[in-house]
Amino acid sequence: MVNLLPTQLQKRLTMLYFVRLLSAFLLLLSVSFFIGALFLIPAYFLASSDAKVQTAALSLTQEAVDKGENGGAAGTLAFYTERVSILKDYVHQPVVAQIFSTLTGNLPKGVSFNNIIVTPQSNTTGAITTAGVADTRDSLLTLVRALQGVSIFKGVSLPFSSLVSETNISFTLIFTYSLP
């Protein structure tokens, strides 16, 4: 069919057609959004009230817990856990008497101690420093050999400087002990 309308008018009519078509599409889209928004209204109220209820419930729970008598229980448990853990480290068997008697029991004739230092380092180990005077080199060496023969003493040795004098020798022995 031949369109007898002038070309300019044809173009104008075509443009108007598309403008109206686009307007109709946008209108339909708007209506869709509007209907969608209407459908969201119940969800809006439900979500609002649920958020309020849950927040209030949280506050009430927190209040109830805060007012409860169990508040410091975890802290008290931590306190006693620490105490029990530390007390294990404070279990030390008496060692001084054993060390003193072993030292004096191995003292040969002509040797005497004038200083004994015991420094326990753990339940079974520690350091010993002894100082004294020996009448002769032989008596001092006898003491050292006797102490070296004691199984709980480790690292007993005599400094060479202690052997300079022949008599009336002042000595210092530093060694460790390790109880079985």
Add this chain to the structure above:
Amino acid sequence: MSKFTSLISATLLLVGTATLYTLFFFYIQGQIAIAAQARLDASGIEQQDQFQSSVASLLRNTDADRTELSSYVSNDSNIVNVIQSIEDRATLDHVTTKIISVAVGAAKWKYHEPLTITFSAEGTFSALTAFATDMESFPQASHLAKINAQVSTNHLWTATVTLEFLKEKAQPPTQ
């Protein structure tokens, strides 16, 4: 201009309804997230409360044991008794003592600290040995940190003894 009126109106309407929809959507999403977080928090608090209840129950059941355990640990109020015990024990062992220092050591723990008591003791070698054993067997949580025994005069020995006691902190730490 009038030929675009419908298009402009439709566009404005679309913008308005789309904005309305988007606002609703994100508001609802936000409220759902708030409710979910509140539920989660409440659940966590309830679990914490249940745990604390069980801990409280445990503490109630071990009350007697804890009291006995506490008697082994020194505190600010019984330091004087501890010192008195040392002096009493020295008297029994025929040893003369003199307190040199009482000091709280560097805190190694959260609720407890070491208390170091240093004192001198004078007596015969055997008396000092017995006294040292007594100090090592002290009924409270303690250990002998060092003993330095030296010959003094008239066959007497003088020892400097350092005892370390376990002491409860006076000021518990803030949680």
